[in-house]
Amino acid sequence: MNAADDKTIVKDYFNSTGFDRWRRIYCGGEVNKVQLDIRNGHQQTVETVLNWLQDDDLAGMSVCDAGCGVGSLSIPLAQAGARVYASDISEKMIGEAKRAVAELANTDNLTFAVQDLEHLSGKYHTVVCLDVLIHYPQEQAAEMISHLCSLAESRLILSFAPKTPALSLLKKIGSFFPGPSKATRAYLHKEADVVKILNSQGLTIQRQAMTRTRFYFSRILEAVRT
């Protein structure tokens, strides 16, 4: 399958069944036990990243949230004072994010746009990309990471499902991201490969964390320019 096909599948998924599923997981409402576990895991990832970001003075800091989904990170980040440019390949996800933000105060510093991260341009103090790489095989993920590095003046924060022997086995037996999310493939990435790409683009790892619940696994890396 070529890169364009992969992307079309992901885009279509997040504009249809994937949108319904992930909106429920991310935005609250009735979910089953697996989805509740994933919701809790994802929330932990968002909180870890928010805590890291809040260690710096957020007032006016420019942040690009690539593949922002329904704005789970972008919205609290903007409310904390950062200037946030948030984009996603899915119109439906962005529509939901805009709907959520319309009801909130202090969000003039937040922009949502429908955009494939490959087409992002400009420079940002910090670029964040959470739980997006899981939808792409290694080669495409490598290109995406390099592109995100080129947008980051000071820092890139990435999260991905790590390719460990235990997770590879879980994936094989179908316990990893079970249920309808199998409509898209879930790709695991070797941490060493991700770090190598970051290093080749002049960034070094400053902090790392791991979110692990029963069905949700996300390795979080903060890479900075030195």
Ligand code: SAM
């Ligand atoms: N980052 C958000 C978060 O953590 O709340 C959303 C994570 S969700 C699992 C993955 C998101 O990545 C979806 O909203 C999907 O539409 C988006 N996405 C997938 N491929 C993308 C691409 N090539 N460019 C931009 N967004 C993409």
